[in-house]
Amino acid sequence: MPRAAVLTAAIYLVLYGAVWALCLLGWRAAQRYKKPPRLIMPEGVLGVTIIRPLCGLDTNLYNALESTMKLDYPKFEILFTVQDEEDESVPVVKMLMQKYPDVKTRLIIDPRNVGVNPKINNLLGAFEQAQYDLLWVVDATISFVPGILRQSVEAFIGQRDVEAAHIAPQRGDVGLVHHVPFAVAHQRTWGSLVEQAFLNTTHAKMYLAINTLAIDSCVMGKSNLYSRTNIAALSTPSQTLRNLSEPPSGLAAFAPFLAEDNMIALALWHQLGLRHAMTSDVALDFLGSLSIWDYVQRRARWIRVRKRMTPFLVVALEPFTESILSGLCAAWAMNNLFHWSASLVFVCHMSAWIIVDVAVCRALERNVTSTGVSLAAWVLREALALPIWIYGICGNTIVWRGRRYRVLSSGEAKIA
Incomplete structure (x- = not known):
């Protein structure tokens, strides 16, 4: 295996580990979203x-x-x-x-x-x-x-x-x-x-x-x-x-x-x-x-705003924090480095991802009316993530409440 491929795979696995660390940290943070205790506020509280x-x-x-x-x-x-x-x-x-x-x-x-x-x-x-x-x-x-x-x-x-x-x-x-x-x-x-x-x-x-x-x-x-x-x-x-x-x-x-x-x-x-x-x-x-x-327009709108307000490297790495692309890259990297089955790695990855996502949703809805998440809608959301990012990153105009704007390189906006 070429050294460049080995290095690329190793670098990606480090990134993959960081992504999963964020996912698990988000899941852990969601666990505290239980019904809050009633606070007894003093009479002199801030208005x-x-x-x-x-x-x-x-x-x-x-x-x-x-x-x-x-x-x-x-x-x-x-x-x-x-x-x-x-x-x-x-x-x-x-x-x-x-x-x-x-x-x-x-x-x-x-x-x-x-x-x-x-x-x-x-x-x-x-x-x-x-x-x-x-x-x-x-x-x-x-x-x-x-x-x-x-x-x-x-x-x-x-x-x-x-x-x-x-x-x-x-x-x-x-x-x-x-x-x-x-x-x-x-x-x-x-x-x-x-x-x-x-x-x-x-x-x-x-x-x-x-x-x-x-x-x-x-x-x-x-x-x-x-x-x-x-x-x-x-x-x-x-x-x-x-x-x-x-x-x-x-x-x-x-x-x-x-x-x-x-x-x-x-x-x-x-x-x-x-x-x-x-x-x-x-x-x-x-x-x-x-x-x-x-939905596509709403997500693309904020990608176009964010790319003007955030370091480009951060925006460029966003697709690798999504389930499908990160799973495919991890499957390729593990197959090349450890000769693990790419298909098995991807299936395990997606299974773990949806388990964490469902756990986050359930934790957040503990103190509100339960709404759940449609599995079909979740799958469609994941499948659309990369196409929407590509569509969003390629443009600078957005429509918000019926009005068209152009987002400038400074992050400011002008009516188009």
Whole structure:
């Protein structure tokens, strides 16, 4: 066997071992996702402003927003934000405000536009009008169990004094609390079932593993809790905005980026030295009717954004963290190095992979309504992983909420 082939096989087995280490770390991290204990919070707890940016009638909108009204926490307000008073979500918000008159809520309508990111534009008014410094930004499709806010504030404060927790953060303190998304296929189409299989297995496994290692920021913006004071202290990572005579800071500084959640989390980590924390809760993400093409476009969209914001080597290695390609490479390497049956190695690999994925899903659904994962959808998800990566890596334009954008080499986006 040529030396080059032997070296290639050996290098791949090292990579293969690292991939499996991540898989098992994610599985181990998922085991702590049992029903959290009820915390007895003192009367002097930090107040929290919950912000729910809305645009149109998202799937299961009423129930998702109603879960905010039922939170088990002594001191919070809810701000529903839209950019257009004719937005279809407004009647839903008004129904909830009428049903729960004792819950402190406000509807904010603010049409300002400071950049290409519609979510940043929608959050501006709420950030300015929030009563409390501690902000919890939650996407419209997300629902949760009542005790999640208690757990999140506890994770944010840690060992710090309550009064100083958001005023004078020290390097190494927690600056952001987030939650792993757990998908519920509210409408069981093939696209939504494949998306559910992705989020509840591969994505959850790797998300938990990377955040357990905590080498760098890895945050998805569906449910994020942080301090407004800390956000205001951030400078813009935008090359374009930094060239201005007065570069914006705070929330508006992230308006040129579509992945504002990732950019804000990175800035908290690197600019302020604040780490991130997770709780033993999930953010229930209700999925609407998706076709397979919708799923492909959704995954390709974030590959195209990520390749502009992440070192290319990291993005290039992503396909080798997927089950089929990693299994095929491992089978080839073990056959060449040890003369093991390639077919047997691949079958054992895929069997172990699905066992770990199912275990992760079952662990995460312990404290929510069980949804499971369709085996056929899981197989289709795995088969589509490499073609979607190739499709995503070959383009720079994306479509988000009906609008086309071009992602620049700086990571910023322009309307195409």
